[in-house]
Amino acid sequence: MSAGAAVTVEVCAATVTVGGVTLFEGLNLTVRAGECVVLYGRNGSGKSTLLRCLYGTQRLSGGVVSVCGTAPDERRLDFRRRVSVVLDDSALFDDLTPRQHLDLLSRSFPGTADRDTAGWLARAGLDERADVPALALSAGQRRRLMLVAAVARDHDVLLLDEPERALDTAGRDWLTNLIAADLARGAAVVVASHHAPLVDRVAATRIDLG
């Protein structure tokens, strides 16, 4: 995406201190539409924390964060409509099937352009499991459903925390293509990931949290 694309995520001089420990300090980050920033670093370095700050479920200790031109606040419907996430605490409805999840999403996010539920499920490798309750899916199938649900509905920003977890080799290839296609549609993506082929394919910028 060109350098002239809209800035969608902006973090200025961000600091987070928890329990007396400073996870990061003075962090700056800009993500434009169609651009992907990858967060990496050791366990406990603050990747999930930074993603939560971008979604408004955790506050910075210092600095400013702006997502879609506003302070992040996942309690606001207009914010959730623009920002789609798969974070550590993301969950499925155990009793609903993959098809029902996508149908529910297309009703909850009425602007969604591509309502081809069957196509999304087939590309996610879930077509044969489309009518099975989420509780009965494998860990990798549940992860595929969370990811496809996040990407299939309209959004301007996509936040992903180690989305490759539980995916097999084919699933990781699918994930890489999913993010690449989302970027081509103009989404701004921030992803914490240790999956090198994904990072190599999609990252415009890499941020090492230590």
Ligand SMILES: Nc1ncnc2c1ncn2[C@@H]1O[C@H](COP(=O)(O)OP(=O)(O)OP(=O)(O)O)[C@@H](O)[C@H]1O
């Ligand atoms: N709200 C909080 N209260 C107390 N400690 C917290 C809080 N948020 C984060 N931490 C601590 O901050 C550190 C960073 O956690 P975080 O989950 O952001 O790291 P991470 O880089 O995502 O780790 P991993 O690679 O293991 O997923 C951890 O030691 C965690 O226990």
